[in-house]
Amino acid sequence: MTQFLSKNGFIQYMKKLVLLGGGHSHAEVLRQFAMRPPADTDITVVTRDLLAPYSGMLPGFIAGHYTYADIHIDIRNLAKAAGARIVHSESNGLDTEERMLRCPGRPDIPFDILSINTGSTPALDDAPGADQFAIPAKPVDQFIQKFETLLEDAQGYVASGYPDPDAEQFGSRTAVSVSTKHGADPGRVSSAKPAAICIVGGGAGGIELALTMNHRLTTAGVTDPSITVITDSQTLLPTHNPGVQKRVLKKFQQRNITLITNQSVTHVEKDAVRLSDGTKLPYSKLIWTTHAAAPDWIARTGMETDPDGFILVNDNLQSTSHPNIFAGGDIATMQSTPRPKSGVFAVRQGPYLTDNIRAAAENKPLTKFDPQKQFLSLLGTGDLNAIASKGPWAAQGKWVWDWKNHIDQKFMFMYEMAAMAGMSGGMTPSTNPSQRKRPWSSSSGELQSISGAIAPEMHCGGCGSKIGQSLLEQALAEIDVYENPQIHVGLNHPDDAAVVQYPPNTEIVHTVDHFKSFIDDPYIFGQVTAAHCLSDCYAMGAAPHNALATVTLAHGSDVQQAAILRELLLGANKILRGDRVTLVGGHTAEGQELSFGLTINGTINPQLRTTKTGVQQGDTLILTKPIGTGVLFAADMQKQARTYWLDNAMKQMIKTNKQTVDSLQGIDVSAATDLTGFGIIGHLAEMMAGSNLQARLNINAIPLLDGALECSNNGIASTLYPQNLIAETNIANRSEASKNNKYPLMFDPQTSGGLLIAVPENHAHKVVAETDGAIIGTINSSNNSEKAIRII
Numbered sequence: 034m035t036q037f038l039s040k041n042g043f044i045q046y047m048k049k050l051v052l053l054g055g056g057h058s059h060a061e062v063l064r065q066f067a068m069r070p071p072a073d074t075d076i077t078v079v080t081r082d083l084l085a086p087y088s089g090m091l092p093g094f095i096a097g098h099y100t101y102a103d104i105h106i107d108i109r110n111l112a113k114a115a116g117a118r119i120v121h122s123e124s125n126g127l128d129t130e131e132r133m134l135r136c137p138g139r140p141d142i143p144f145d146i147l148s149i150n151t152g153s154t155p156a157l158d159d160a161p162g163a164d165q166f167a168i169p170a171k172p173v174d175q176f177i178q179k180f181e182t183l184l185e186d187a188q189g190y191v192a193s194g195y196p197d198p199d200a201e202q203f204g205s206r207t208a209v210s211v212s213t214k215h216g217a218d219p220g221r222v223s224s225a226k227p228a229a230i231c232i233v234g235g236g237a238g239g240i241e242l243a244l245t246m247n248h249r250l251t252t253a254g255v256t257d258p259s260i261t262v263i264t265d266s267q268t269l270l271p272t273h274n275p276g277v278q279k280r281v282l283k284k285f286q287q288r289n290i291t292l293i294t295n296q297s298v299t300h301v302e303k304d305a306v307r308l309s310d311g312t313k314l315p316y317s318k319l320i321w322t323t324h325a326a327a328p329d330w331i332a333r334t335g336m337e338t339d340p341d342g343f344i345l346v347n348d349n350l351q352s353t354s355h356p357n358i359f360a361g362g363d364i365a366t367m368q369s370t371p372r373p374k375s376g377v378f379a380v381r382q383g384p385y386l387t388d389n390i391r392a393a394a395e396n397k398p399l400t401k402f403d404p405q406k407q408f409l410s411l412l413g414t415g416d417l418n419a420i421a422s423k424g425p426w427a428a429q430g431k432w433v434w435d436w437k438n439h440i441d442q443k444f445m446f447m448y449e450m451a452a453m454a455g456m457s458g459g460m461t462p463s464t465n466p467s468q469r470k471r472p473w474s475s476s477s478g479e480l481q482s483i484s485g486a487i488a489p490e491m492h493c494g495g496c497g498s499k500i501g502q503s504l505l506e507q508a509l510a511e512i513d514v515y516e517n518p519q520i521h522v523g524l525n526h527p528d529d530a531a532v533v534q535y536p537p538n539t540e541i542v543h544t545v546d547h548f549k550s551f552i553d554d555p556y557i558f559g560q561v562t563a564a565h566c567l568s569d570c571y572a573m574g575a576a577p578h579n580a581l582a583t584v585t586l587a588h589g590s591d592v593q594q595a596a597i598l599r600e601l602l603l604g605a606n607k608i609l610r611g612d613r614v615t616l617v618g619g620h621t622a623e624g625q626e627l628s629f630g631l632t633i634n635g636t637i638n639p640q641l642r643t644t645k646t647g648v649q650q651g652d653t654l655i656l657t658k659p660i661g662t663g664v665l666f667a668a669d670m671q672k673q674a675r676t677y678w679l680d681n682a683m684k685q686m687i688k689t690n691k692q693t694v695d696s697l698q699g700i701d702v703s704a705a706t707d708l709t710g711f712g713i714i715g716h717l718a719e720m721m722a723g724s725n726l727q728a729r730l731n732i733n734a735i736p737l738l739d740g741a742l743e744c745s746n747n748g749i750a751s752t753l754y755p756q757n758l759i760a761e762t763n764i765a766n767r768s769e770a771s772k773n774n775k776y777p778l779m780f781d782p783q784t785s786g787g788l789l790i791a792v793p794e795n796h797a798h799k800v801v802a803e804t805d806g807a808i809i810g811t812i813n814s815s816n817n818s819e820k821a822i823r824i825i
């Protein structure tokens with residue numbers, strides 16, 4: 034629990050709430066918190082996927098009626114709308130005593146209250162070999178990837194001529210009985226062509242997949258695709274009424290889908306399954322959608338679970354063993370009213386989970402959730418038809434599909450609207466200032482420091498603005514810096530300055546950079562800043578040696594500041610350590626918002642120093658990372674950026690340019706610079722200055738980050754763009770070049786960009802091969818009156 038001083042001088046407490054998993058229940062929690070957050074609560078969302086698939090629309094996606102975007106809830110933007118920090122990570126453990134969530138590869142996340150909504154996966158350990166050869170229907174995004182490959186194979190097969198010798202893969206079932214089978218017929222298989230797609234599991238997931246895949250493959254041109262559903266029950270859909278079962282069976286018959294009942298799969302081999310009666314049934318794709326299983330790590334946490342390893346919760350959706358832990362959706366089993374694992378319950382539990390988490394944070398009474406016994410299921414059959422099921426009632430038709438489609442679209446629209454508020458700091462202005470303002474804050478108006486809410490009005494300046502000694506010690510205790518015997522006095526010593534012995538005959542390179550936080554996650558912010566700051570050193574061909582950190586923490590409580598400092602330094606040190614750079618010291622202060630910078634000191638052999646200028650005629654220009662970070666973060670501010678664009682950009686930004694410098698060993702580099710705030714034209718113009726040569730820049734060869742062009746085409750640009758446009762004066766063919774829609778991106782400022790290098794032509798391909806870089810131009814002769822850059 035974080036302690037802070039309120040404006041009226043009372044000690045108040047800030048609770049740390051962690052929402053683990055961005056499933057259906059937590060989507061609702063975030064939507065409601067965006068409208069009314071719990072008081073004095075710091076919220077962190079930890080999720081493996083930033084876009085959460087909505088299971089109700091998955092069958093419609095498989096059938097080809099919805100796009101990927103249509104069926105995904107944007108958890109990242111919902112979290113932003115709720116004023117929550119998002120941590121993109123997959124947790125694999127929990128220390129319930131210390132109240133710490135474990136996420137591999139990043140610091141533990143402390144919590145006072147934890148809510149878990151991480152779903153389930155089909156139980157692959159039912160049959161040996163299933164984990165090796167079967168495609169589980171969940172996690173959904175992995176299933177979607179495999180399904181798309183399957184679809185591409187099918188389309189390739191259709192395109193290559195039909196039928197052909199590969200007909201077994203998707204097709205002809207001449208010898209396969211089309212009637213529904215109760216029990217397998219051992220003799221049937223030997224005379225039949227192998228079943229192409231086998232689906233193990235006859236519940237709602239299995240039958241929807243069978244019907245929708247059949248529809249999709251048929252519309253892709255596959256004649257009579259071969260699909261077999263295997264279930265160990267007497268009938269398909271055993272928990273539904275006979276009217277529903279009859280309708281589905283009829284659909285199966287109409288579509289030639291084979292059903293094998295009363296058989297469990299006992300073994301899975303590479304291309305065949307063995308059934309309980311001994312039958313060997315060949316397959317080319319095996320899909321697993323049996324009963325739900327819980328991840329192993331839950332059992333190791335010490336929380337009470339049901340026999341299948343799911344978290345046991347009471348009627349308040351509260352762990353029966355750990356009252357500060359809540360759980361909803363598939364991962365939870367209600368002790369007194371267990372229900373099937375289904376998205377319906379995950380959705381229904383959302384509002385109750387919201388109320389109870391809020392009540393726990395505000396020390397108020399909890400509310401009981403009483404799940405219905407009968408619930409409406411609408412099963413899509415792929416052909417814009419659906420079957421309705423509730424208790425003994427069944428119905429079918431296009432109107433059922435229209436009804437389902439209406440419900441699902443309305444549901445998704447609700448989350449889309451809530452996520453849209455992500456960039457404006459919430460759906461409605463919060464009455465709780467501590468929720469409106471986040472200590473890791475960005476520079477945008479709404480996302481400022483927590484100071485206004487919780488700090489005393491006046492703060493000391495000068496040396497008094499330093500943060501407390503114990504707080505710093507606490508944060509540094511976990512930093513495992515790179516050990517270098519040349520650091521004689523460093524972080525391990527109590528002294529106020531670092532003492533470093535540099536190797537003889539080297540020059541020392543010094544560089545510094547500093548940023549305001551532009552990412553909600555201090556751990557990632559620390560990594561991006563470190564990668565960015567190292568770049569100046571790498572651009573000169575120097576080896577970074579040690580670093581000094583300067584941190585400004587937004588005013589807040591000690592505990593809050595310690596948590597942010599810890600993550601920031603752990604993130605920065607991860608990158609520094611990876612590149613064998615020792616963090617030797619730094620300075621921390623308090624201010625209006627979080628900012629962070631690093632001074633990097635490096636060494637270089639004076640003979641091998643590379644500078645910005647020095648391009649030679651005939652050189653090849655190479656760029657080692659795609660561009661577009663400026664426009665993407667501008668789009669993010671305007672709520673126009675897709676989550677996966679930003680995620681991908683972030684991965685590029687935390688990559689240092691060390692690999693490039695390593696690959697340049699032995700190459701006579703003419704000139705190099707790192708791409709940062711001026712955009713590619715600004716930096717190239719600096720390289721060309723005084724050379725009397727001309728760079729020919731192949732605009733279409735410049736690698737772009739996913740989404741950068743789309744954002745730019747939509748008229749989005751960084752606030753630095755107008756300033757960078759001044760460098761246009763260096764372009765010889767400006768009016769012609771500006772017709773290319775990539776032209777504005779030539780002025781896009783970069784954070785932690787790649788290196789722009791000029792190397793002799795004969796070395797260019799080696800450099801490209803070793804750096805993932807791209808050849809983007811050449812250095813040519815010029816008559817003196819020509820401008821320095823020509824875009825081709």
Ligand SMILES: Cc1cc2nc3c(=O)[nH]c(=O)nc-3n(C[C@H](O)[C@H](O)[C@H](O)COP(=O)(O)OP(=O)(O)OC[C@H]3O[C@@H](n4cnc5c(N)ncnc54)[C@H](O)[C@@H]3O)c2cc1C
Nearest residue numbers: 054055056057081082088124151152238362363375376377
């Ligand atoms: C093919 C198929 C069709 C289905 N159709 C329907 C249907 O029409 N209607 C219906 O009601 N149900 C349906 N279901 C069942 C439904 O998918 C699940 O019951 C539902 O998804 C459970 O929701 P949840 O919120 O518990 O978890 P999920 O929807 O699985 O969400 C959990 C989220 O948590 C995140 N996560 C998981 N593990 C971790 C971790 N360790 N750390 C961090 N994050 C993590 C993941 O990113 C994931 O998005 C279907 C299932 C299948 C397989």
